Amino acid sequence: MDWDAYFSITVVAAVLAGLVLTRIAPDVVLMAALTALVIAGVLTPGEALQGFSNPGVMTIATLYVVAAGLKETGAVQWIAHRLLGQPRSLKRAQLRMLLPTGGLSAFMNNTTVVAMFIPAVQEWANRLRLPPSKLLLPLSYAAILGGTCTLIGTSTNLVVDGLLQSQMDIALGMFELAWVGVPLLFVGGAFLWLFADRLLPNRDSVIEQFDQAREYCVEVLVESGGPLVGKTIQEAGLRHLRHGYLAEIQRGERLLTVVAPETELQARDILVFIGAPECARELRRIHGLKPANGDVHKLDIAHHRRCLVEAVIGPDFAGLGQSIRESRFRSRFQAVILSISREGRRLPGKVGDIKLRVGDTLLLETAQDFVDQYRYRKDFLLVSALNDSTPPDYRKAPLALVILGAMVSLSAFGVLSILKAAFLAAGVMLVTRSITASKARRYINLQVLIVIAASFALGAAMTKTGAAQAIAGLLVGGVASPWVALALVYALTVLFTELITNNAAAVLMFPVATAVADQLGVNAIPFAIAIMMAASASFMTPLGYQTNLMVYGPGGYRMVDYFRIGLPLSLLVGGTAVALIPMIWSF
Structure with missing residues (x-):
């Protein structure tokens, strides 16, 4: 040659x-x-x-x-x-x-x-x-x-x-x-x-996974010098709550996502519970816990100008490999990420610290025109509103x-x-x-x-x-x-x-x-x-x-x-x- x-x-x-x-x-x-x-x-x-x-x-x-x-x-x-x-x-x-x-x-x-x-x-x-x-x-x-x-x-x-x-x-x-x-x-x-x-596995979609855990997220703080310091999750009575469950523990810079019953509580631990509204009242009855960030943060915000949208990250998304905070997702797209699913699992931890990859499925809370605005953009492979306010013109479907x-x-x-x-x-x-x-x-x-x-x-x-x-x-x-x-x-x-x-x-x-x-x-x-x-x-x-x-x-x-x-x-x-x-x- x-x-x-x-x-x-x-x-x-x-x-x-x-x-x-x-x-x-x-x-x-x-x-x-x-x-x-x-x-x-x-x-x-x-x-x-x-x-x-x-x-x-x-x-x-x-x-x-x-x-x-x-x-x-x-x-x-x-x-x-x-x-x-x-x-x-x-x-x-x-x-x-x-x-x-x-x-x-x-x-x-x-x-x-x-x-x-x-x-x-x-x-x-x-x-x-x-x-x-x-x-x-x-x-x-x-x-x-x-x-x-x-x-x-x-x-x-x-x-x-x-x-x-x-x-x-x-x-x-x-x-x-x-x-x-x-x-x-x-x-x-x-x-x-x-x-x-x-x-194929019997697995829920990201929407259904989120539905199971999107009602309320309650964050509570283990008080320094309180009666719960040094006790295990089981001993503190946090294992079998009636209206919620312990999803994760934020301990300083560490995030414990798989919390065993034998895990010992430490001072200033932030405990993240997911469950029904009654979960907040149930936790307040436990001595040694106090609200971590002001009280209860509702994830499913009802507003007539907002809707939930599912979007799949495409290979041309500009923020690949960056954390959500670094990519300035909220200001760029005027949308709040409520949940991220990767390989069929909802990613734990702080949403802002998660680095986005191709194929990640985001559940967004955003304006109703988000779908129309971004369905043609190459940032996302799929943009689908849970309740699409602009349905197709089915009258012309037979003609097409x-x-x-x-x-x-x-x-x-x-x-x-x-x-x-x-x-x-x-x-x-x-x-x-x-x-x-x-x-x-x-x-x-x-x-x-x-x-x-x-x-x-x-x-x-x-x-x-x-x-x-x-x-x-x-x-x-x-x-x-x-x-x-x-x-x-x-x-x-x-x-x-x-x-x-x-x-x-x-x-x-x-x-x-x-x-x-x-x-x-x-x-x-x-x-x-x-x-x-x-x-x-x-x-x-x-x-x-x-x-x-x-x-x-x-x-x-x-x-x-x-x-x-x-x-x-x-x-x-x-x-x-x-x-x-x-x-x-x-x-």
């Missing part, structure tokens, strides 16, 4: 490291890599910027507007309320949720489907007295699997199709992927229906669904290309006021589009310099069977998509996959289809796919929950895909 090939591989390795190990925004990382390739002379400016004119990228941008119209009219919720129904068991509830989710995500952006279904499923689970943790992760997985059924089901399919069009002059049909996607949806859906109940159906039909029957059909559908959405132009602009995710378009430069550099061919040679080695090579490409793509974005994984693997096909002297289409399926098959971590991260807090999940159910699902879906693809698109 020449120097430019080594340089391209180094840039790709730097991109992977930047996406996995740093908090630098993905679009910044990819644009920096594009800049490096142009300045070094590996790519001309025209070659580097070719991704920004790719039909796949433009189709994704246009479909954001179509999905926005469906969301603003409440079309997804309109369907959800009619299909979810009133099942009498968890199994029936899962079945009623999996089918419409998989069907809708075949024609809509997965993120939009999941964002619309989360509050509907939470409300539904609460009404049926079912744990949301048994439903929300299957919701995300069903949306991912449904997206593999059509060309517009996920942006990854459109990206790879754009590469096939630009490099091989091959355009896939709207339903061509259904030969693999539909079996994957049924196989994966059956696995979720049979085993999700056993593999007709527009979607017309777009799919025009493309499926070859009347218009997918890009032209998407342009037409977006225009009709705007003309019929299903969505306003200002809101449509906000729904277009420029960061995702920049990441995808800039990724094309990496793929072009890998192909032009021969680096992709060299990597392909190392990957296949002495492998003579195209089936084995297909499985290796699929596995490597899954690994990349779990670590970085699914679209970047697809673009990086495409030149390697085509080089593998060339070296084996076989058709490259099966390898391209395998990349489409594998780049969407992110089940083992919450970070690989945005919908997985969106249900992380609302479902009360932990990292191990994803691996427990995601590993067998990933193996099942991968084995099915590798077995089916060559039967439909022969080598």
Whole structure:
């Protein structure tokens, strides 16, 4: 290999490291890599910027507007309320949720489907007295699997199709992927229906956890020289209160969150009790305790201008790694954080000292316009009001669904290309006021589009310099069977998509996959289809796919929950895909 090939591989390795190990925004990382390739002379400016004119990228941008119209009219919720129904068991509830989710995500952006279904499923689970943790992760997985059924089901399919069009002059049909996607949806859906109940925890969402402890928080101080100093929790009579329980002890700079009955009380200890209003009166009868901060602090403040909002911290939140006090959350967002949930648990201690991470679910008390103001911002993955005062215009939901159906039909029957059909559908959405132009602009995710378009430069550099061919040679080695090579490409793509974005994984693997096909002297289409399926098959971590991260807090999940159910699902879906693809698109 020449120097430019080594340089391209180094840039790709730097991109992977930047996406996995740093908090630098993905679009910044990819644009920096594009800049490096142009300045070094590996790519001309025209070659580097070719991704920004790719039909796949433009189709994704246009479909954001179509999905926005469906969301603003409440079309997804309109369907959800009619299909979810009133099942009498968890199994029936899962079945009623999996089918419409998989069907809708075949024609809509997965993120939009999941964002619309989360509050509907939470409300539904609460009404049926079912744990949301048994439903929300299957919701995300069903949306991912449904997206593999059509060309517009996920942006990854459109990206790879754009590469096939630009490099091989091959355009896939709207339903061509259904030969693999539909079996994957049924196989994966059956696995979720049979085993999700056993593999997923029975855990409350952050809202329900907070409901159990949000009535009153009472802080009392152990008096110096009082009769309780030196006594254990049990001896002081604080173990079995009728109207509350001891949540934690603040001792100087230390915070004791797991308080055993044998814990001895010390002077100036601040005891935090959570319970009903009568808890305060009960504590005042105990000699040796006095109010710590003025009396009782009510957490659930009722005010006609305020509401409770659930928000999930996104990867672009400006205060990641900072404490809430350092991030000046209250002044920046005009909202008070009442509770923080991480990995399904309400974080103890002083809220102001907690450092925020991606996926943290916040319960906020804020103004009623908070949802409208921040639902389009990249700081949060999900913003959902407990009582949304601005419901969608359901009167236009049927119209939005007709527009979607017309777009799919025009493309499926070859009347218009997918890009032209998407342009037409977006225009009709705007003309019929299903969505306003200002809101449509906000729904277009420029960061995702920049990441995808800039990724094309990496793929072009890998192909032009021969680096992709060299990597392909190392990957296949002495492998003579195209089936084995297909499985290796699929596995490597899954690994990349779990670590970085699914679209970047697809673009990086495409030149390697085509080089593998060339070296084996076989058709490259099966390898391209395998990349489409594998780049969407992110089940083992919450970070690989945005919908997985969106249900992380609302479902009360932990990292191990994803691996427990995601590993067998990933193996099942991968084995099915590798077995089916060559039967439909022969080598």
